[in-house]
Amino acid sequence: MSFIKHQEVDAMRFEDRVAIVTGAGGGIGRSTALLLADQGAVVAVNDLDPAAAGAVVAEIEAKGGKGCVIVGDAADEAVADEASARVLNAYGRIDILVNNAGISVVAPAEDFVAWDRVIRTNLYSQFYWSRVVAKTAMIPAGRGAIVNVASIAGLAAVPNQIGYVVSKHGVVGLTRSLAVEWGRYGIRVNCVCPGITATDMTTGPTGMDPERLRARVGRVPLGRMGTVGEQAEAIAFLASDAASYLSGVILNNDGGQLALHSGVMM
Known part of the structure; x- marks a missing residue:
C-alpha cells in the first residue's frame, strides 16, 4: 500500500512548480517539457522556432497541463532576461530551469569556423539563463533546481x-561552479550528459552517416541508443525533490559507453 501511495505522489511531483526548458521545440528538450508538465509543472517552452514551441505547448494544454511559449535564441542574453521576467511576472516563481539548447557543427579542428556560434549556444546560453533565473527568482526564494x-x-x-x-x-x-557558489541559497545545480540518443541530430535527415551510427551504437554496452524519454527521466529526477541532496552531480546517461575501455572491442 505504501508503494502505491508513493507512486501516486510521484506522478505529480512537480505540482505547483514552474519550469523553464530551453531548446524545447524538439528532441530531449521537448520530451523533458512534456514530462514536467505531465507531472504537474507549468512549463515555459523556449525555442528559436515559434511553430515548434507552440506545438509543444499545444500538446501540454491538450492533456490538461499549463505552458507558455518563449520564442527566441537561447544564446541571446536579452532573450533570457526578458523571458525570465515574463515567467516570473506571470506565475510569481521559477522553481526549475533546464538548460537544454544546443547545436553541433561537424568539421576537422583545422577547418572549424563556427566557434563563436557553438560556444555561445551551448555554453554561454546556460550561464545567461542560470544567472538571471537565480538572481530574480531562486535566490530570493531560497530554493531552486x-x-x-x-x-x-x-x-x-x-x-x-x-x-x-x-x-x-x-x-x-x-x-x-554554480553548485558550489549557489548551494548557500538552496539552489541545486546538476548536469546530465546524454550518450548517443535517437534525435534528429543522430537519426534525422541531417543526422549521422548510417555506417558511423551503427559503429557508435555497436560500442554501447547496452547495445542500443538511448531515447529522448530516458534522457528526460534523468533530467526530471535531478529536478525533483527525490534528488534533494544531489548538487554538482555530473550524470552520464549513456548506456555504459564511458565505462568501456577505449581499446577493447565489443
Missing part, C-alpha cells in the same frame, strides 16, 4: 566536433 544538459562529449573527446566538445566540457565546469 537547475539541470544543465551537456553530453558525454563533455567528459571525453569526439573527433571532428571541437566546438561541441569544448562547450560541453565547459557546461560540466559551469555546473560544478
Whole structure:
C-alpha cells in the first residue's frame, strides 16, 4: 500500500512548480517539457522556432497541463532576461530551469569556423539563463533546481566536433561552479550528459552517416541508443525533490559507453 501511495505522489511531483526548458521545440528538450508538465509543472517552452514551441505547448494544454511559449535564441542574453521576467511576472516563481539548447557543427579542428556560434549556444546560453533565473527568482526564494544538459562529449573527446566538445566540457565546469557558489541559497545545480540518443541530430535527415551510427551504437554496452524519454527521466529526477541532496552531480546517461575501455572491442 505504501508503494502505491508513493507512486501516486510521484506522478505529480512537480505540482505547483514552474519550469523553464530551453531548446524545447524538439528532441530531449521537448520530451523533458512534456514530462514536467505531465507531472504537474507549468512549463515555459523556449525555442528559436515559434511553430515548434507552440506545438509543444499545444500538446501540454491538450492533456490538461499549463505552458507558455518563449520564442527566441537561447544564446541571446536579452532573450533570457526578458523571458525570465515574463515567467516570473506571470506565475510569481521559477522553481526549475533546464538548460537544454544546443547545436553541433561537424568539421576537422583545422577547418572549424563556427566557434563563436557553438560556444555561445551551448555554453554561454546556460550561464545567461542560470544567472538571471537565480538572481530574480531562486535566490530570493531560497530554493531552486537547475539541470544543465551537456553530453558525454563533455567528459571525453569526439573527433571532428571541437566546438561541441569544448562547450560541453565547459557546461560540466559551469555546473560544478554554480553548485558550489549557489548551494548557500538552496539552489541545486546538476548536469546530465546524454550518450548517443535517437534525435534528429543522430537519426534525422541531417543526422549521422548510417555506417558511423551503427559503429557508435555497436560500442554501447547496452547495445542500443538511448531515447529522448530516458534522457528526460534523468533530467526530471535531478529536478525533483527525490534528488534533494544531489548538487554538482555530473550524470552520464549513456548506456555504459564511458565505462568501456577505449581499446577493447565489443
